[in-house]
Amino acid sequence: MSNSSCSADLFKELDAYIDSLNLDKKDFHKNKGHLIQILHKAQELFGYLPESVQIHIGKRLDISPAKVFGVVSFYSFFTMEPRGEHVINVCMGTACYVRGADKILEEFEKRLGIKSGKTTEDGLFTLTSLRCVGACGLAPVVIIDDEVYGKVKKEDVEELINKAKNSKKENTNA
């Protein structure tokens, strides 16, 4: 892989994080208690949780990769596929749903040409839905990267996509 040196750095950073937790060598059970926390960190670093990362974490905590995979696949927050540059989350909590979030999600699917949960071929956008961010007063809510957009209408979708695209341009120019 061309970016292996970069990912070696990430592994180093992950190791440093695991070291900082001062794992108790004797207490195997309690070490496992750090697993979810470490997976959060790893996903933050790598953007997703590929097999190599899961195996690595398993070794460090002395638990089988199958156990690690079991946990990764159980929790919806963890993903084993790389995410697009921009992540679009449509809130599908009840309050948003009854105010038309399903139509908003449909519109995103149509405009981006992907189903919810997938990433566009150019790697620019990942579209997902999530369950309630608790900003029900602003329903329906869409979160793009870390920006929250409230009272979104179907007509706003195109503009939101363009806005996200442009924010990428700024980043690369900078």
Added chain:
Amino acid sequence: MPKLNSISDLKNLKEKSLLNILMRKGEIKKDVKKSILVCGGTGCQSSNSKKILANLKEELAKNRIEDNYQCLMVGCFGFCEKGPIVDIEPDGVFYVSVKPEDAKDIITEHIINNKKVERLLYIDPATNQKIERQDDIPFYKKQMRIALRNCGFINPENIEEYIAMDGYFALAKSLFELGDVKTLEEVKKSGLRGRGGGGFPTGLKWEFAKKEKNDQKYIICNADEGDPGAFMDRSVLEGDPHSVLEAMAIAGYVIGSNKGYIYIRAEYPLAIERLKIAIKQAREYGLLGENILGSNFNFDIQLSYGAGAFVCGEEIALIASIEGSRGEPNVKPPFPAQSGLWKKPTNVNNVETFANIPPIILNGGEWFAKIGSEKSKGTKVFALAGKINNVGLVEVPMGITLREIIYDIGGGIKNNKKFKAVQTGGPSGGCIPEKFLDIQIDYDNLTAIGSMMGSGGMIVLDEDDCMVNVAKFYLEFTKDESCGRCTPCRVGNKRLLEILQKITDGNGTMEDLETLKELSEIIKDTSLCGLGQTAPNPVLSTLKYFYDEYVAHVKDKKCPAGACSKLLRYFIIEEKCVGCSACARNCPVSCISGEIKKKYTIDQSKCIKCGACIQKCKFGAIIIQ
């Protein structure tokens, strides 16, 4: 800050921090530094309230008066519909829907010229009158704030403001005055029941854990608020995090535990940040850690993050998750009180339950027991959302009616539509029809009519909502969130969903309705944990109260609310059609035929109800029925 080593240290610190709070409350009349409070809840922050605060501060600085005012961010005011909110105390003037550019007017007009900014005042839709003060707004009139007592009033990132509001004095009272046994008595006397949904008496739960003999016990705060449409726990953690820390320490003292965990959703970054700050401050002040307030009681708290699994709100699944495993529930007993985290006695309570503890200890259990209904004491926080005018967070005494919440506090149904149902209890609850609007809300009454209190989500539905579709929505949720451990829940809910899908697609039979009912009962009776045992509630309650809608879908192949797209029919109104052919050219299945400048028609048997024609028609000639 040196550690507080005694109750008198705590009292001295309170004296020191009290001035600002008294000025805010209006209890000091001379040389008052007014407080400009900006809502810092997730909803208002999403609407730029941080920028509002920055602009307000900038305006104060421009006029060189920043030292004469307390300008700060506080927790959620609850009135999310009208956010962002800026409240000026002790004037009690409540500005709604504020934008960053309004900061200038607030400072120059209100602060400097002492004139209200009229255009930012709340207008009561019933009377069309402007209302100045928060207390006079109908949304707040019937509320009673115990769990949310400090939200929207103190700076959640400053422990001294919490202490000035008698914070940590309940802990001190337990440690130095009551002792563990009497503290437990007060909690039992209060009649407080679990606010996470179960409604189990809190005092009894503590007693079970206290009775266990073990060298290590744990306290867990369940902040895995996964119920879509409920956000009270998040608001407490964001607006008043110390109340939860203090209550956990009290619980630790009572049952004999020195270690607490807060299991919180990773989706709540702001609450996590505020908790981290609060824990750090509490440690610095000696209110967490070893020898709290100079006593021999030790207690510390650690955060543990969820990763998006609804089932982890169930206490055994939650414990499994803290241990780093898949969050799967198990057979009870043993209960966590006997064998919980790392197989040690563990007491799990929800955020809102904990937030009620400090006032109970300070004012006594009897005080709390006087509030509420016969079997449900105190207040409950509800997250009011859906098709309602005033979306927001409300805290009301138990025993209030649904009608009071929806119409008096919530301001009625949005856009003058007709009320159809209110859904309480989230995916585990049911839909309550209009005929029950006057029942008194408490744990037992809600269960009796086929719904439940749950964590307090309250979603209002109007005539445009299809009840079959709503049931399907919840089943989609529970099907996704079922952990898969037991068969009735894993397979049964999927089958329920398939039948509902069949009905909303227009392929249902009357036999399906029987199957829905029978299968629902089986799932309820045989599932392992609360998720499965309650998952069919949305189906059962809609079948019971809205059976006609099911029948309309099955027999007439019609969706009375017009929500199920497969049952809709698209028609071209002859009088309006000009024959431009835009619809026909854009129809992906070529089901529209006609000649240019003549009337077009839709072949219903081929139509896939995609809606492309409606979007393209410039003459409004296509309608849905």
